[in-house]
Amino acid sequence: MKRSAFVAGFAARFGVKQTTKLLSITLAMALITCVAGFPRPVISAESEITDLAVLPQSQWPREIVTTKGVIVVYQPQPEELDGNIFRARAAIGVEPHGKAPVFGVVWFEARLETDRAKRTALVTELTVKEVRFPNQDENKVRTLSSLLESEIPKWNLPIAMDELIATLESAETRAETSQELNTEPPVILFYSEPAVLITIDGEPRLVDSEKKNIQRVMNTPFTILFDTKKKDYYLYADKDSWYKASDIKGDWQPVDKVPGKITKLAPEEEAADDQKDAGDDDDGIETGPPPKIVVATEPTELISTNGKPEYTPIKDTSLLYVSNTDSDVLMDTKTQEYYVLLSGRWFASKSLEGPWRYVTVQDLPEEFKKIPEDSEMGTVLYAVPGTDVARESVMDTQIPQTAAIDRKKASLTVEYDGKPKFEKIKGTQMRWAVNTATPVIRVKNNFYAVDEAVWFVSNTAEGPWAVATSVPDEIYTIPPDSPVYNVTFVRIYGVTDEVVYVGYAPGYTNTYVYNTTIVYGTGYYWPGWYGYYYYPRYWTWGYHVRWHPYTGWRFGYSYSYGPFAFHIGHGRWYRGGWWGPGRYRGYRRGYRHGYRRGGRAGYRAGYGARRRSAARQNMYKSNRNQARAAPTSSAARSNAMSNRAQAGGAGRRSNNVYADKNGNIHRKMDQGWQQRSGDGWQSTQGRDSRRSPQQAQQRQQQGQSRSSRSGGTSDLNRSANARQRGQQRSNSYQRSRGGGARRGGGRRR
Secondary structure, three states: OOHHHHHHHHHHHOOHHHHHHHHHHHHHHHHHHHHHOOOOEOEEOOOOOOOHHHOOOOOOOEEEEEOOEEEEEOOOEEEEEEOOEEEEEEEEEEEEOOOOOEEEEEEEEEEEEEEOOOOEEEEEEEEEEEEEOOOOOHHHHHHHHHHHHHHHHHOOEEEEHHHHHHHHHHOEEOOOEOOOOOOOOOEEEEEOOOEEEEEOOOOOOEEEOOOOOEEEEOOOOOOEEEEOOOOEEEEEEEOOEEEEEOOOOOOOEEEOOOOHHHHOOOOOHHHHHHOOOOOOOOOOOOOOOOOEEEEEOOOEEEEEEOOOOOEEEOOOOOEEEEOOEOOEEEEEOOOOEEEEEEOOEEEEEOOOOOOOEEEOHHHOOHHHHHOOOOOHHHHHHHHOOOOHHHHHHHHHHOOOEEEEEEOOOOOOOOOEOOOOOEEEOOOOOOEEEOOEOOOEEEEOOEEEEEEOOEEEEEOOOOOOOEEOOOOOHHHHHOOOOOOOHHHHHEEEEEEOOOEEEEEEOHHHHOEEEEOOEEEEOOOOOOOOEEOOOEEOOOOOOOOOOEEEOOOEEEOOOOOOOOOOOOOOOOOOOOOOOOOOOOOOOOOOOOOOOOHHHHHHHOHHHHHOOOHHHHHHHOHHHOHHHHHHEOOOHHHHOOOOOOOOEOOOOHHHOOOOEEEOOOOOEEEEEOOEEEEEEOOEEEEHHHHHHHOOHHHHHHHHHHHHHHHHHHOHHHHHHHHHHHHHHHHHHHHHHHHHHOOOOOOOOOOOO
């Protein structure tokens, strides 16, 4: 394909007028979605289960219709999350038929079922721990408590993941943090021209292909082929697009003609197309020269600008950002230092050419906290401690993806490259199998394996394997500098005769909490296994990793023009993946250049929702796990929430009622807080104004005593702010699912 023809065709395909039209349609859809809203459903104990993915979010309070009246449940206030065990309190209103409502508080413990891809959770198997009805006589309290204790165990309460995350901040969580990650910077290269980094795991390993005289570079996720006769290397960029070089680390150039035996070894078109994620729009991507190819055989990251760096101020800060790159590069004008964000880690330098040093998040300039969420650089706030985005991203890592595994149906076969070969895990008495893609760990005389977030056990390395009902505590001491560290984030939560309840935290797929923010990867480099097969280890560097609030980490390139997508991750010549376990292959197509274009619409709209990507990453949705999975409450119980909107339901109520830790009921109004007493809602401020100075002082002292136990108004304000933010995030996600947050491509100007 001639380069001039390529440029002309590409310009015709992705013209500016087309982009403007599509953007207008997208904005119109977003406005329609925002105005339309959703009806508030009623929960009925007799209603049939529905797919939680189609349920409207932010639907609090909810009503439970019983034979004795209506129970109004306000949004739960989490107190503790321990694995998949959720403990919370919730303000409730009981409306007996023909009688005035009575308000109270219920403390409960429940199991949390999650679907991170659909951003939903289900609070199920509720157990009542305590019920309080302030200012009610003893007989009424007994009657109401009896009603709740009989009804609550029947409930399943769907809750939007974003609502749950926002309200978790004040709860006690069993945060799984990593304190020994590697913070040494990789090789950081800078080019003032469009360039793409091609990563190879060490020196190239060539193996014969199915075509005569053609070899394949085994230890890379890219398609690199070698013609042994002509001594030429070929790099597959995209359909009908190739690069050629005589030296794999030398000068790569686009090539118009490629031998047929080479093109026949390109990734299948269907597989390549499958890498395109929903919402990853090509519309609006500008044309330009083919990018320079940079080949690296050690951990490396690449910063590439389109010409000399261009600087744009960040509103209300003393910071500038480099606007003609897809890397996150900022400059502090006070110190004249550059900061680059790579895999969640900050590195600083006086020059874009380096040298670069690691900077802890605590040592970032205070100006970083002032970056507006709706600015183009709002995308870095997950790595700025003290911001709402950073807190929520940490809370997100505490919520596991859960499933129930059928003990009879689940099976496992472990493939070894030859006879099992084990090496010691440093600092422990355990050993791990190095010549398989499946993590297999020997603990004394037993073998434990993790396959797509399910634990198995056997008394031999080659099986047979059975679903594990427990694993030794010693396994959870595996250090971060071990290639199998990520299995310490897979847990067994409970066991019955039929199923094992399991779950994994994002650490299983290389997301870790470090120094109060999240990072990708441990930072350690482990060469892959080479034998008849190639088993790569998980990589931290080389794939321009960025975080996305709905789908986690995304993978891409430093800069890419035109149709050169550089498909990665579809190599059938290796076993396993560079980016995580099982079917987790990272964002295989890359997010192209123009990553930050959506940031102009704000943090939430700029990210949008990549639902296909998220669904693909859920380990429990894989083909193997579909065969292993047992029905969970969200799929089997018949007493969950109905999506049938009913008039006269919770839609007339505001989600503004809260319970403090002492069991008192409060309501947030525009004029301030009100507390429920025996004679209705009373404003504390109003009551105090009618008291004598002595009475007011006594009341204030009593209030301070209660506040020391419950957190007082400040605690209530935090709960209210978190609830509001969670509803905003959930609504934003719903709009983005409907197309309201579509993100275009294109180079920034």
